[in-house]
Amino acid sequence: MGEFVRLEVDSGIGTIRLERPPVNAINAQVTAELAEAAKEASERSDVRAVILYGGEKTFCGGADVKEMASRSYVEMRRFGTGLQTTMAEVAAIPKPTVAAITGYALGGGLELALTADRRVAGDNVKVGQPEILLGIIPGAGGTQRLARLIGPAKAKDLIYTGRFADAREALSLGLVDEVVGADDVYAAALAWASKFAEGPAVALAHAKAAIDGGLDIDLAGGLKLETHLFTALWATEDQKNGMRSFVENGPGKATFEGK
Structure with a gap:
């Protein structure tokens, strides 16, 4: 401190x-x-x-x-x-x-x-x-x-x-x-x-990295960055928990339960 x-x-x-x-x-x-x-x-x-x-x-x-x-x-x-x-x-x-x-x-x-x-x-x-x-x-x-x-x-x-x-x-x-x-x-x-x-920590970090990082490069580079960060989430519990909730509860009712 x-x-x-x-x-x-x-x-x-x-x-x-x-x-x-x-x-x-x-x-x-x-x-x-x-x-x-x-x-x-x-x-x-x-x-x-x-x-x-x-x-x-x-x-x-x-x-x-x-x-x-x-x-x-x-x-x-x-x-x-x-x-x-x-x-x-x-x-x-x-x-x-x-x-x-x-x-x-x-x-x-x-x-x-x-x-x-x-x-x-x-x-x-x-x-x-x-x-x-x-x-x-x-x-x-x-x-x-x-x-x-x-x-x-x-x-x-x-x-x-x-x-x-x-x-x-x-x-x-x-x-x-x-x-x-x-x-x-x-x-x-x-x-x-x-x-x-309350949201998915890793997905939020990737969203922030994609938005902030994309502002510093051209559109083509930003889209590549987005694709990289998007697909990388398939190796996380955030993606598994979020999609499981969607499948079980349906659109508009899914809630993120992972921490």
């Missing part, structure tokens, strides 16, 4: 919780601890879905600007590379992930939320990539994941202006998938994570 980031596991759900008051700013230690939590969540068999959470007040206000301002080019190059690597490790967790966004998700905070498979936001949240106002650009995946999620034109609007979007706009942009009351964010994320955790 880290000083600022910890993994809490309960009933198959792993919650990666940031706790560095007042806004969970990301520094070198947070980056390292986040990578450790992502690795642990990936490897633990009792974790079947993951929630990214910054607490009731705020998700993550971004990178620690005071710390960054004093860094040299060489130091920042090292930190930036490490932060990119950490975000990639969170994105690559081979289990469904849900970001529970409260308060602010800005800069690196929004980039962390973008690594999740689904994003649930409170109705009072503010999200954005304000790096341009500091004379820099997003450096932890914002220029890439944001453009892939909402399209280049909308991503350029947010990145070029550095403005904040409220919950309603974030939903309309497709930046978040659901907006709930400010006090209900974690519960809503938990509901989704619990639903995912």
Whole structure:
């Protein structure tokens, strides 16, 4: 368990919780601890879905600007590379992930939320990539994941202006998938994570790998990847349990019972 980031596991759900008051700013230690939590969540068999959470007040206000301002080019190059690597490790967790966004998700905070498979936001949240106002650009995946999620034109609007979007706009942009009351964010994320955790773990991991991997290659390559991952499931209990339930119960009534 880290000083600022910890993994809490309960009933198959792993919650990666940031706790560095007042806004969970990301520094070198947070980056390292986040990578450790992502690795642990990936490897633990009792974790079947993951929630990214910054607490009731705020998700993550971004990178620690005071710390960054004093860094040299060489130091920042090292930190930036490490932060990119950490975000990639969170994105690559081979289990469904849900970001529970409260308060602010800005800069690196929004980039962390973008690594999740689904994003649930409170109705009072503010999200954005304000790096341009500091004379820099997003450096932890914002220029890439944001453009892939909402399209280049909308991503350029947010990145070029550095403005904040409220919950309603974030939903309309497709930046978040659901907006709930400010006090209900974690519960809503938990509901989704619990639903995912009840499903076939290996099949879900393959689905995630096919979708995410396919986005980085052309259609022909993506279809080959899909075929490989699709047929590989015939060597798993997920496939046997799922199809047995379909045969026994019929379409629309099959339930997955394997774990």
